[in-house]
């Protein structure tokens with residue numbers, strides 16, 4: 001994106017310009033957010049209903065844990081057969097009259113989409129929620145080329161008007177208060193103020209209806225690609241994706257290559273579990289399978305349907321058998337909703353397209369471990385994410401794997417030296433005893449000295465008071 | 480886009496995939512031994528398919544038709560759909576005509592179908608048929624309601640299955656403010672997998688371009704996670720159970 005273009009202004013503060021600053025940006029933003037207790041309380045309150053609904057819906061399963069086994073098996077067997085299933089999906093989809101495009105990276109995907117739009121002489125574009133389009137910064141590219149594009153999902157629409165990326169990849173504007181939305185709509189749409197979420201939703205509904213009818217191209221994402229039948233599956237609550245794929249004359253769907261499942265049957269497991277884990281629903285409101293463009297005998301639907309299959313470093317994750325299961329992700333958002341880090345630092349602090357625990361696992365693969373390894377440290381390793389994940393991705397262990405890999409490729413010499421020193425002291429009892437005696441007297445100094453490494457750690461932690469005598473001498477005294 | 484570029488992108492991606500998969504990945508950690516044993520048979524030759532494994536653990540779909548009907552009705556109510564019961568299509572027509580009169584509907588959209596036609600015939604207001612020749616999108620947008628048939632209703636989830644081939648295309652069940660769907664009791668199936676089976680076999684060789692599972696009226700929680708019905712799709716889903 002060209003700096004200074006209106007599109008550049010779309011992503012103003014949330015992505016560090018220089019990737020080497022990503023860590024510092026994370027630390028600064030995190031420090032700011034954890035101090036904002038109002039923000040934290042608001043996010044917690046918004047998630048309160050989710051926990052209750054999720055528990056109610058999970059209780060309807062005769063055994064949620066064993067259902068998770070089946071869901072993880074469905075994704076594991078698909079991802080590990082991508083070489084067979086992806087071509088199978090493509091062949092079946094093309095047989096239904098759809099067209100497939102392959103993109104190795106974000107740049108190729110944008111080029112493909114821009115050429116499709118040019119070919120279609122597109123004037124008005126309507127979009128439904130699509131995280132892969134965020135990943136490739138599609139809106140900015142479209143606007144740079146002079147296309148108007150409107151996000152139709154309510155949360156995405158609000159974020160588009162605010163000039164912000166999504167805060168949470170399933171709940172894009174969960175951090176925004178209703179009075180802020182009321183002001184926003186007042187400024188952009190000229191509507192009178194209201195504090196009713198219902199009335200605000202109706203404002204967006206009324207605004208959007210004409211846009212669906214007038215748009216000539218609709219862009220959506222895809223939740224699953226069904227290899228058996230060549231259908232793409234889209235999950236949504238609002239009906240905006242259905243409208244986006246119904247009224248314009250061209251439908252473009254963007255999907256990561258890892259979205260393939262083998263059979264329609266797999267959806268009987270995955271669709272309800274996606275809804276329950278992600279939003280505490282029995283099923284999301286609309287689960288729709290698209291086989292291609294309008295068929296003979298059908299009264300509406302697009303004349304052309306295109307699927308853009310995006311690699312963008314997914315094959316690099318595939319090449320790591322240890323973390324391959326992070327491609328099983330169905331983007332339900334459950335791991336964000338339960339993550340203590342997410343709830344305290346907020347979605348923007350990550351500076352990534354995919355926030356929260358799964359984002360911390362995959363972003364180093366998508367954008368480089370050297371600049372993004374700090375996300376692996378943004379975890380208490382409590383494992384809440386792994387427990388919540390409907391497809392059993394070993395999320396918190398992958399954070400450890402990333403830390404280990406980073407330590408291997410770029411060892412922290414100071415840390416290594418520290419460990420060596422400690423090993424030398426700890427393996428010599430006389431040195432350990434003397435060292436301990438000195439340490440007990442000088443512990444209070446540590447806080448004052450702001451030592452490298454330790455200084456940062458101590459800045460936010462209280463040191464315990466040193467005991468008067470060592471453990472060994474206390475032990476001897478008791479005997 | 481020039482074909483050679485895309486071909487080479489396809490070849491590169493497929494080559495990367497094949498290369499990556501040369502090293503097998505261990506199956507995920509499982510809660511049950513049975514799942515672990517199945518995974519051990521390898522990703523390409525699972526001895527038990529995921530659905531078969533999950534079937535006993537997923538939410539119940541009811542055994543008998545009576546149980547399924549009760550479950551469906553209960554689930555629809557929880558989803559805030561409005562359920563009506565009619566003995567036959569004449570009864571259904573009276574119910575729908577009554578609702579249209581009470582609410583002062585001016586125009587209702589429909590599609591040609593043996594279950595829909597008698598219901599539309601009983602309406603006093605203007606009607607718009609979408610499937611005889613190209614309809615005007617603007618006219619459909621201004622309709623108060625759309626009436627469709629369905630392909631199945633699912634007890635387990637309270638979902639209604641519609642398709643672009645059998646239920647008046649894509650827009651009729653999503654664009655008007657109210658969606659009225661006629662469900663005959665013999666269209667009720669127990670589970671989502673039963674309905675997907677219907678998709679596979681029922682449409683075999685002639686897959687409709689769109690198949691949609693509708694689970695309650697359109698909704699959003701995007702503003703402070705507070706539930707609001709009628710985000711972009713129908714604000715109301717009226718299910719008329721016939722039989």
Ligand code: SF4
Nearest residue numbers: 329330332333335389
């Ligand atoms: S990692 Fe698991 S819990 Fe997190 S979004 Fe993906 S599927 Fe959901």
